[in-house]
Amino acid sequence: MKLQLNMTVNDEAVNIEVEQDARLLDVLRDDLGLTGTKEGCGVGECGACTVIIDGKTANSCIVLAASMDGCDIKTIEYLSKDGKLNPMQQSFIDNSALQCGFCTPGFVLSGISLLDRNPNPTTEEIKEGISGNICRCTGYEQIIKAVEDVRDKKYVKDGACNE
Ligand code: FES
Ligand code: FES
Structure with missing residues (x-):
């Protein structure tokens, strides 16, 4: 059975029919083409x-899409603007914090979410903040x-940091 779903994804309104058991x-x-979000486990x-x-x-592999009606969702694609990387993305590159890169979108979003909640975390708090990745x-x-x-x-680019 299909359900109608209205949500906001990366600041754009999305109106879509989804199977009732579809994962976010x-x-x-598959439906929105936002392949920066990866499936590991x-x-x-x-x-x-x-x-x-x-x-x-949130781990989108265990979220029912049907439960997202009215929700605001941001994916890794949201971060770079006008061809410029978000400071967290740039910091991962400059610190050689990736190899295959498969886990990187998740780490970047967890890092940003942590700094949104706590702009000055200790190293232990950073470890805790990324412990789900x-x-x-x-x-x-x-x-x-x-x-x-x-x-x-250390990443103030064009006046934007910790976006
Ligand atoms: S793919 Fe979702 S937590 Fe591993
Ligand atoms: S899994 Fe390859 S860079 Fe993390």
């Missing part, structure tokens, strides 16, 4: 599918450093 991850990737363990729903991070190839030191550099406002 699949609607984003598919069971809510790895954070590769992280998106921001109404200001909070797993990386199988880079290791975590450079990822933590990338978030620390944004916290420390």
Whole structure:
């Protein structure tokens, strides 16, 4: 059975029919073409599918799309504007905080969400803030450093930081 769904994705109104058991991850990737959101485990363990729903991070692989009516969703595609990377994205690059990059959208969104809630987290709080995300190839030191550099406002580009 299909259901009508109205939501906002990356600041754009989306009106779409979805199967009642469709996962948000699949609607984003397959129906809306937002393939920056990745599927790793598919069971809510790895954070590769992280998106921001109404200001909070969530694993879109375990969210029913049908429950998103009226919700505001932000994906990794939301972050770069006019061809410019968000400071968190740039910090991940400059800190060599990625290898295959499969986990990176989730880490970037978790880092941004953390700084939104707590602009000056300790290193322990950063570790806690990204604890729902797993990386199988880079290791975590450079990822933590990338978030620390944004916290420390080393990335002020065109007047925008911590966006
Ligand atoms: S793919 Fe969603 S948590 Fe792993
Ligand atoms: S960079 Fe490959 S899984 Fe994290």
